[in-house]
Amino acid sequence: MKYMATYDLMESMRNTNQWLGATAKSLAAYPMFSLVPNPALQWLGAWGEVTERSFERMVAKPDWGLDSFTCEDGRDHLINVKTVVERPFGDLIHFEVQGRETKKRQILLVAPMSGHYATLLRSTVKSLVSDAEVYITDWHNARDIPVSEGKFDIEDYTLYLVDFMRELGPDTHVIAVCQPAPLTLAATAYLAEQDPDAQPRSLTLIGGPIDPDATPTDVTDFGNRVTMSQLAETAIQQVGFKFKGVGRMVYPGLLQLTSFMSMNQERHSQAFSDQIVRASKGEASDHDAHNRFYDEYLAVMDMPAEFYLSTVERIFKNGEIAKNEFVVDGHKVDIGAITTVAVKTVEGEKDDISAPGQCVAALDLCTGLPDSKKANHLEPGAGHYGIFAGSSWRNNIRPLVLEFIDSNSGAPKSKDKKAAASKPANKNAAAK
Template structure:
């Protein structure tokens, strides 16, 4: 119970500081004060903006912001983001380009599930769209998933990827970026053993820890020093009753 109280207390403090920063920024940026030469007003506005950003939390998922692309015909084509597969912890979404025939190349972009939304790869999607039909693993924010949805561990993550690859078919090119690199490799190997006809045509791994011991970093050293029991005790915390 005390941990739940501590979490709610810290969350209340964060909300208060965010509100104070926003209020200071709005007050000091009032247009009528532009006629004043008081140097404290710009300083107050800057402090308010920094404070607001520091204590703000990403509550809403950012929009992909990819409205249209230039097609092979030189015209703008609108882009729709459609969910192909919907699951409790993440969806497989397709960037459907209107008035364009299916491309000869399908790309599955595996986004990280590590505290960021898949929209972090917006520029990568935009660069691939003119030359391929692009699909992305759109993971949900774990904060918004109720406990009743069950667990989601490395095995579940790998099976999600394997299912997405099966849905897309064997003519798929998979690109994994950062955190999901070893899991995309595992999912591809799993399909190669269980359903060879469904494995992707190619697999590109970008910036991921396939073999952490090959180039040890502070992260791998930390993993050797800290046990799973310590992480569960220090990093996992119950939240208040307002959460699902």
């Protein structure tokens, strides 16, 4: 029960801060105070406005906000977010552009389950939907999933990806962003062994910890600084009575958000102070730069405890993917079994979460893949967020990824696996 009490305490603190913000905002707007203007009241109202909005966003799943799109015909076409596969822990959804001819490119975006919703990739989706049929994994908040639905660990996550790939068929190009990169690589290898006809045409891994020990960062090295028992004791809590998932053990999104904020505490504090000043001057708006960023950044979701703990233990501590020792449902996956799926890795030079070297390690694991189907791109000056959603993605990386997809869109030809394995990885093929 102590875990449930801790969970409810965190939610109570969040709720209280939201209420305090709303109260301060309402108090400062009381008409009688206008008789004697006071700058302090303006500041109080601004503080309340920013505080209420911030704590309210922590429990609200953001909307995709993709209502329409102007196509080549010059007309606006509505975008329908359609569920293709519905599962307890996550759905496969399609951004269907109504009235538009089906695009030849078919892309599956694998979103992270690392504390934020799939909407974190909204700008990535927006940049791709004009040129492709875009699908994405939409993971659910664990606190809303009844205990009766059972567990969900990294093996279950991998099997979800396998099923999603099978649903879309072989004419699919998969892009995995950050945390799911190792498991997406494993899912592709699993298909290569179990169901070769369902393999995607290409796999692009962006900023993922394939080998966390290649170039450790504070984030990827975290698992080596604590024991699993310490992590289970301090990070895992039990969902309270207010939610559908009451009793489920989770790694709370609010706790993850605290970790995110502490990494750049000074920068975030300054950002909120500046926003309060802007709000007091009447210069803030619902869709200004601050609110656009933090409405998404502050929206967090709980992860199933077994998924979080197995990720830390098996991916970061034991390095099962890096050592090609990953087991799914009793089957040892051989990444070397990937012989036809083109694999590209993308890294950011200044990525402080998954540093350069961690993701490109995937190419060395693909021992059965010919040199012509391996590629790597290192984006100069780019941080973690920039390689999938910032200007680096839009201006440099996206064109390279689409070029890589187009060059590997044909049906694969049979290869001599032994001959392919003898060739070294060409780690800059797509960057030229």
